[in-house]
Amino acid sequence: MQLPIQSQSTIYAEPWEAAAGPGDLRAIAVAADRAGFDYIASCDHVGVPRRLAPAMSTIWYDPVATLAHLAAVTEHVRLLSHVAVVGLRHPLATAKQYATVDHLSGGRLVLGVGAGHVREEFEALGHDFKQRGAVLDEAIDALRAALGPEEFPEHHGKFYDFEGLGQLPRPAQQRVPVWVGGSSPAAVRRAALKGDGWLPQGDPRDRLPEQIATLRRLRIDAGIEEPIVVGAITEPLYVGRPGWEVGRRTITGAPEELAESLRAYRAMGVHQIQVRFRCRSRDELADQITAFGAEVAPQLDQ
Known part of the structure; x- marks a missing residue:
């Protein structure tokens, strides 16, 4: 699941999240960990321009700091950047941060990457927005090298060139999974050719x-x-059965009803689903996570 609180776009944030803080975030992460969820995820935006702030808000926690913080209070759940806009940073800097997260968490990192969509972010940080796709393609290759087993990684490309610079600690995993986010033709192609996983951005079932x-x-x-x-x-x-208005697209009902609906994704060839629960408070969300883990998830493979 994508974590609440750490990103608060008006598209999906619940009203209670505006006043929530670190303790609430930790409690939700612990609930997901105990319920057997595969991963918890955190988003990435360096800065949101005024023109987009009314819809996106400016609440976007740093994913490296967030995932490292939550690694200390969880034991099993994987830690996903969904997605890191890696073209905004040099691959060596990105590798240093995420390798440390993987090391500290005992090998629980999944590096989700994406091209980004906010022009002003790229311009403010001195990067060419129009080149972001090509930069991401090479950044994935550079990150493969920088997150690999070698203490002194090496990469020689058009945008990045490095060798002879040692980085310890290495990731705990022999190969950090790289999942590519996005649903455009370029993103699907990038995932197919370079990814260990694909994270579509809200494609409808059809x-x-x-x-x-x-x-x-x-x-x-x-x-x-x-x-x-x-x-x-x-x-x-x-x-x-909610006693309040949860929106027409929300799937509700008994655990077996939800499981039956969600099994349709497996029939399409989907291996993992990212879920989001409608809720009015942290406690209600924690209850939903617990109920899903105990009563819905076991039925998904039936």
Whole structure:
């Protein structure tokens, strides 16, 4: 699941999150960890321009700091950047930060990457917004090297060139998974050719099968035999019968009803689903997480 509080776009944030703080964030992370969730995720924006602030808000926690903080209070749940705009930073700097998170967490990092969409961020940090796709393509290769087993990683490319600079600690994992976010044709192609996983950005159910077929075809055409993790972001969920208005797109009902609906994603070829629960408070969200983990998740593989 994408964590609440750490990003508060008006598209998905609940009203109670505005007054929430670190203690609430930790409590939700611990609830997800105890409920057996696969990952918790944090977003990435350096700065939100005034023109976008009314919709996006300016509340975007730093993902490295957030995931490192939550690593200390969780034991099993993986830590996902969804997604890190890695083109805003040099790959060596990104690798140093995320390798440290992986080291401190005992190998629980999943590095989700994306091209970014806010022009002003790129301009303020001295990067070419129009080149962001090409930069990301190379940044993934550079990060593969910088997050690999070698103490002195090496990469020589058009945008980045480095060697002879040692970085310890190394990641705890032999290979840090890199999942590519986005649903544009370029993002799907990037995920197919360079990713260990694909994180679509809200594709509706009727569009996912075609996107997955394209992803698979691109990998076959490129001769890539390794499996790729296919993700999906579900509709908003509520376990049980809510006594309040949760929105027309929200899937509600008994655990078996939710499980039956969500199993449709597996039939499409989806391997993991990212869920978001409608809720009016931290406690209600924690209850939803617990109920989903105990009563819905065990039915997803039936």
